Amino acid sequence: MKRIIVIAGHYGSGKTELAVSLAMQLSAEKDRLFPRLAVVDLDIANPYFRSRERMQLLREHSVSLYADAFDSTGTTAELPALTAALRAPLEDEGCRTIVDLGGNDAGARVLKQFSKYFQGDGHELWAVVNFRRYETLTVENARAHVEAIQRELDMPVTGLVNNTHLLRETAPEILREGWEKAKALSEQMKIPLLFTCYPAGLVSPEQLAGIAPLMPLGLYMRPAYLDK
Amino acid sequence: MTTDKVLMKGNEAFAEAAIRGGARLYFGYPITPQSEVPEYMSRELPKVGGCFIQAESELGAINMAYGAGAAGGSVFISSSSPGIALMQEGMSFLCSAEVPLLAMNVSRGGPGIGGIQPGQADYYQVTRGGGNGDYHIPVFAPASIQEAVDLLYEGTELAQTWRNPIMVFTDGMVGQMMEPVKLPDYKPVLKPSEIAAARNWACTGYTDRGGDKERRVVKSLRMQPEKLEEHVEKLFEKYARAEKELARWESENLKGAEVVFVSFGTTARICREAIEILASRGVKAGLIRPISLWPFPNKAFDEIDFGTTKAVISAELSMGQMITDVQLALNGRLPVFLAHRTGGMVPTSPEVAARAQAVLEGLK
Numbered sequence: 001m002k003r004i005i006v007i008a009g010h011y012g013s014g015k016t017e018l019a020v021s022l023a024m025q026l027s028a029e030k031d032r033l034f035p036r037l038a039v040v041d042l043d044i045a046n047p048y049f050r051s052r053e054r055m056q057l058l059r060e061h062s063v064s065l066y067a068d069a070f071d072s073t074g075t076t077a078e079l080p081a082l083t084a085a086l087r088a089p090l091e092d093e094g095c096r097t098i099v100d101l102g103g104n105d106a107g108a109r110v111l112k113q114f115s116k117y118f119q120g121d122g123h124e125l126w127a128v129v130n131f132r133r134y135e136t137l138t139v140e141n142a143r144a145h146v147e148a149i150q151r152e153l154d155m156p157v158t159g160l161v162n163n164t165h166l167l168r169e170t171a172p173e174i175l176r177e178g179w180e181k182a183k184a185l186s187e188q189m190k191i192p193l194l195f196t197c198y199p200a201g202l203v204s205p206e207q208l209a210g211i212a213p214l215m216p217l218g219l220y221m222r223p224a225y226l227d228k
Numbered sequence: 229m230t231t232d233k234v235l236m237k238g239n240e241a242f243a244e245a246a247i248r249g250g251a252r253l254y255f256g257y258p259i260t261p262q263s264e265v266p267e268y269m270s271r272e273l274p275k276v277g278g279c280f281i282q283a284e285s286e287l288g289a290i291n292m293a294y295g296a297g298a299a300g301g302s303v304f305i306s307s308s309s310p311g312i313a314l315m316q317e318g319m320s321f322l323c324s325a326e327v328p329l330l331a332m333n334v335s336r337g338g339p340g341i342g343g344i345q346p347g348q349a350d351y352y353q354v355t356r357g358g359g360n361g362d363y364h365i366p367v368f369a370p371a372s373i374q375e376a377v378d379l380l381y382e383g384t385e386l387a388q389t390w391r392n393p394i395m396v397f398t399d400g401m402v403g404q405m406m407e408p409v410k411l412p413d414y415k416p417v418l419k420p421s422e423i424a425a426a427r428n429w430a431c432t433g434y435t436d437r438g439g440d441k442e443r444r445v446v447k448s449l450r451m452q453p454e455k456l457e458e459h460v461e462k463l464f465e466k467y468a469r470a471e472k473e474l475a476r477w478e479s480e481n482l483k484g485a486e487v488v489f490v491s492f493g494t495t496a497r498i499c500r501e502a503i504e505i506l507a508s509r510g511v512k513a514g515l516i517r518p519i520s521l522w523p524f525p526n527k528a529f530d531e532i533d534f535g536t537t538k539a540v541i542s543a544e545l546s547m548g549q550m551i552t553d554v555q556l557a558l559n560g561r562l563p564v565f566l567a568h569r570t571g572g573m574v575p576t577s578p579e580v581a582a583r584a585q586a587v588l589e590g591l592k
Contacts, residue, residue: 010235011237011240012235012406014238023366030439046404047260047261047344047404048261048401048404048405049404049405050343075263087333087523090449094358130235132233132234132235132408133234133235133236133413134231134234134235134236134240134241135240137234144394166233166235166404166408167235167407169233169408169410197554224577225494225497225500225501225576226401226405226500
């Protein structure tokens, strides 16, 4: 895994859940390749459910979080004013950095002003796909979204992440269905399928025999009362 | 065809449900937290032969809805709190002129520009209305994306049946969150040439009406007091029927409950979690969830177990607005208390449970 991981994808594909889960997992690693760890929240398209809402949790786990210009008081601001400080983790060779983009090509656009950090090969661009989202039910539609993101950023997507799910209604067969489509998408686009996410606690790895590699996700972003 | 369960963001699902329910015209102006609705409509309506127009403001949008509705179009509009406030004058005009409209308020914190996090402080706005004169708008408050989808799907037909605006009132949390939903099949829609016959009051011009030369007038101006009174009396016969036919609610755990929550939308889901917390502490709590806010489901309150229930708590994302209707429905039968947060803050279920315990303790 390269130093900078940029996470893009369709609205609601699960980018933020993946970014927060990945940061939490990396923060627990003992032998770190990079001593520092940061999440850069570049979602200026959406005012709700952004990684900055989990700022406290991330900071408790020594993950630095960079978002808008208003720091913690800005969690509900929808001003597209980014803090200049977020260039720090992009420049810091000792900092593993996860960049959480907004949804779709429109939400990814904001990355372009930081393109100088993505000229070399020190980064990866992941596209998250959920084949149970209404607008990406088919390989063809998912492909159109991934292509739109590549066009917008003028950067190749280096890896696909299968995050097919229905929140708490996610069942192993739903994941398997999504995995089949993700493999087809990967083959068509000649982009490697990096891993398949599954909601830890709802589905166990044993139920997903044959699907590899797997990545457990927490449901950090969803308040419990929403499942009542 | 009805879809399999798919994951959708509230706002996208609302827009898709309105289209599947037959809405073909949308006029709007973006405002958080519902801007995905106009975004979706601008992209999807033209694909089904519909029309999207971004108005210059919410005042423009509601008056476009008035005109298009008067011509027999199936119109859907949406906005959020301050935007709905701007539409109030138009709502009164539509009610007076008996023009159908499906409207949605994805509400946020107020007053004023307020904030962009969820709120329910538009309760008075949507149930009482800020427009002038004697009128009512049926208001439905879904607690899940699926329920919102079902109500919006039904909404276009309901608005036509009652020849009145129908409002779906939800909050920013439901608009912004994701949930698995089943989308119902597309309803058949009238061809423009069929509107004149099917909606025999609509101002379609003479073109599609064969030999029929009767003038059709859609208006809200009535200069003779006798005529205006007669018209309002007629409207209120309709509203009286609506009060009987449109009251909807859901009740849970009322039998043997010591305390009953009354709440709608997002807050009802928090109350459900609070009820579980209270049960684990040996306190039996129930829930009345009004689905229609106007007409308010007064009958639901007759189902309370008056032998065991000591208090009723109106749980709201406001300083207490629905509580007035709860008090009217109970008519002094039980003391009514408030559990609330406002300004875009959402109470946690332990907070709501603690409030219920404090209320019961205070009554001892």
